[in-house]
Amino acid sequence: GTRLSGLCAATLGVAFVKMSCPGWWPLGCYGVTAALALLLLPDKTLAVLYAVFMGYYPLVKLRAERCAGRLLRWGVKLGAFHAAALALFLLIRAFSLMTIPDGTAILVLWAAGLLFFLAYDYALGLLFLFYLRKIAGRIR
Numbered sequence: 001g002t003r004l005s006g007l008c009a010a011t012l013g014v015a016f017v018k019m020s021c022p023g024w025w026p027l028g029c030y031g032v033t034a035a036l037a038l039l040l041l042p043d044k045t046l047a048v049l050y051a052v053f054m055g056y057y058p059l060v061k062l063r064a065e066r067c068a069g070r071l072l073r074w075g076v077k078l079g080a081f082h083a084a085a086l087a088l089f090l091l092i093r094a095f096s097l098m099t100i101p102d103g104t105a106i107l108v109l110w111a112a113g114l115l116f117f118l119a120y121d122y123a124l125g126l127l128f129l130f131y132l133r134k135i136a137g138r139i140r
Helices: 002-020 025-040 044-054 057-064 070-095 104-139
Strands: none
Touching: 002 025, 002 044, 002 057, 002 104, 025 044, 025 057, 044 070, 057 070, 057 104, 070 104
């Protein structure tokens, strides 16, 4: 719980850079933080989760929110989730980071991941609004 919420909070830096800086800075911020997470964090599972999905997801969300139509927005966001889930599964399998459950357990993990993702997306949206309304104008 606490480690996962810390991971969510770590993604805010990338989001704030995206909302404040033009060009390649947000991708650079993600790249550097992902590399540092993989090198320095003792919990490599969290580092991989950050590098493979959560670290860049704020960039995907901000881009997706500009798409016309709710269906396209959610298609982009859910596509990113499913691509990251598949990448995580393949990484876990390739490097034996943990025991891979089978059958029903995989579906339960996927459903739990999807519920977490939906809650994370919603909370991230609220934090974006808070940043834009209360903070962004004061730091420029």
